[in-house]
Amino acid sequence: MYEKIIPPTEGSRITFENGEPQVPDNPIIPFIRGDGTGVDIWPAAQKVFDAAVAKAYGGQRQIVWFKVYAGDEACELYGTYQYLPEDTLAAIREYGVAIKGPLTTPVGGGIRSLNVALRQIFDLYACIRPCKYYAGTPSPHKTPEKLDVIIYRENTEDIYLGIEWKQGSEVGDRLIKILNEDLIPATPEHGKKRIPLDSGIGIKPISKTGSQRLVRRAIRHALRLPKNKQMVTLVHKGNIMKYTEGAFRDWGYELATSEFRAECITERESWILGNKEKNPDLSIEDNARMIDPGYDALTAEKKAQICDEVQSVLDAIWDTHGSGQWKDKIMVNDRIADSIFQQIQTRPDEYSILATMNLNGDYLSDAAAAVVGGLGMGPGANIGDSAAIFEATHGTAPKHAGLDRINPGSVILSGVMMLEYMGWQEAADLIKKGIGGAISAGEVTYDLARLMEPPVEPLKCSEFADAIIRHF
Template identity: 30%
Template sequence: MKIAVAKGDGIGPEIMSAVLKIFDANKVPLEYEMVDMGKWVFDKGFSNGMTPEAQQTIERLGILFKGPMETPKGKGVKSVNVTARKTWNTYANKRVFQTLHGVDTVFSKAGIPIDITVVRENIEDTYGGIEHMLTHDVALSRRFITRPGSMQVIRYAFAMARQKNARRITCGHKANIMKITDGLFLECFYEVAKEYPELKADDIIVDDLCMKLVTRPDTFDVVVLTNLQGDIVSDLCAGLVGGLGFAPSANIGDHICIFEAVHGTAPDIAGKNIANPTALLLSGFAMLRHLGLTENAAIIENALLYTLEQGVHTGDFGDKNKPSLNTTEFADAIISNFGKMPQLNAKELLANKPGTPTPLKLEKNTMLESKEIENEKIIGVDMFIESNEQPDVIAKKCQRHAGVKFNLVNISNRGTQVWPTGSVYTNLVNQYNVRFESIDTYPLNQQDVIGLYVSLSGDFKICSLELLNMWGEKKSYSSAAGQ
């Protein structure tokens, strides 16, 4: 099988060479096509951090194995890591965090074993990077959570949990505050949970999750979260097992998958041959198992675990009374331990059942859309306006524009109601949300909203607007604090 390999920036080429050396020594049946990605590709003028030839190769082969990559700062370009995941719809980011003998942490010293799998939604949320300055004082970031996108990652998480014989799957969320976005994600979680009655499915607010992870991490098994929350919790879990140097990452899609080290490029030690290749090697195990090369993965992982148990280490971890090895020496130590079994967490030697990573050739973009069960109707609009006037002054102006189809029902500032009731102790910024609803909730059309927009624009700069929709009798918009 052929896979695409991008060595990465900084320490990337060194740790990738070490991992591929280990694979070759174990006669892993893979061929590698090197592709051009990373900071130096940005510097050549490719705004997505990869050459067109690299993109074509990855789409042809279906598997990308990549080292850490740097995104140039201050040049207005997106992270190549995020771009790659989103371009190829690798919707599930899977990271496995396990106690490694020889990597001392407060939990390993206390005899508390950790085996947590975090599944993070990989495409949506604030990682869309859709931001605007509404006024010179007010910035807006749009957060997209979709039903199809949530169902993709949650179905993957449940299927993976069943496969690994998990005892528990937990949804981390902030639906107590973001009732519509996180509420939709949580709703999808329990919808899928009905299909897996043998799994204990529960949910937890994400701040409570973080507190419990650092006090009793052994009580968690599989955790699934939205993108930003999953990003934060993933790094928290990495800290529980020794840091990002021991954190593998698999980005799973229907057609293309990416396996990578998620730690930084460490330019301060680049070229010194002292970097720790463990995280990339652990990501390589996930790739080998994904490709059906389970025996190769088990032999190499057992050798790694045995090596760690012997106290062998690079300079970033381990017993400082024992001399550390450089990157090449660490790889050689693992190779020399092929066939040896660790005392803890030995992996079963299952025969290879190689599949093919080659994706289907797609002719058009896939449209993800669920069935609309109830009819949609527009019952109002939120107009986001720029003004430094007081709420009652704004209200009098807005009421003049309401006409015969709209009622002015609420004015809020930074999410807090300031009209018709409010407090003079509420600090204001120069951007308000003015909410109009239909008289007697009579359904409106977009032409009605445009007419209000045109009229209102005579008094205010309108920064943006959002329709107030209902499906059946369910309101699909939030209320202001204090409303």
């Protein structure tokens, strides 16, 4: 079945039922070491996972690791340009849950991202990146403990679909000609706009299906959180990209107010209900004026639309959500993408789950990780309905590769997410305890050491792993 790898003779497969993993006591888990700092991080992380599982279950449970290849290491074994061999895909398909180190993607030309390819091949449509503060972690931010968000990033489409044409390419030039001469003039709202002839062109597809399945997972996650964290914020740049990012917002609200009607309230609905609760005799028009501060300057048609909205919300959900009942529901709101970057710094505690499209989530997850201590503390999971691959938010950090210096924390915390996904909470908790203990004792790698006051001597990558195990 495999060309160059041999599966372990012991261990069993993780299977999926209704999108949920069914985990035996000795699951076979494929891992990709990764390029660049993967050589440092992976052995450190694996040591921590094995120690935690051994301590938590005293031999009753064990992960059976299966080394598979991608990136530079794959080319060494399988030959030039064999960056993502069929063996690796077959192993992940067979065993369902995998974990990986970072893989290099060249800028400009060269191969397209292997990381993105894996997400698309296995339809791992939700990229989940929690950004939570570990006590004692040094941070460039004054109040990092106030940030506790989980980024739910759509993981398969947007510009990451990779449909683009180089400037000057034959097809790209043809496309620009068709757009300039036919499609743009046929769309009156585009007026006299034309695409400069020396442009590269990229396509940004945002589908209703892709958006809604992501938001569905985000809302389901919110349902499992404590009441004060039951919020989902739809992040978008819909004021500029109306039919892609704006549509993501609209489809998100549509899903929340149809599939999750009993469980959700939108921010705007909460204002309408709240206004009526404070003043039961409030007229529809006065309520409309209160939810839209620019109401009096609007055209008659727009005013009528807002009054209709107020009336329909009251008709539809006053009985089920009114009289304060909405305060127990999941709050669904939306924020424009640039604004959320400052909001996670100025009002971090007002957010919980941030549901984003692919590119916005990529940017936002690095920024949010920085608030809670940096990319060395940014874990992630790519989840689909029949497979999952866990990986850190960061990349290969090439200047640190092979120096036994980099922080393995993000891959270790990605492993914590994997253990939790598998239902192995005891092992996950031990690792979290170990990380907390090591940080509190000032036993940290260079990235955290340089932020600590007073400064501490940094540990090596491998020493940090040992410190985590000591603090279990």
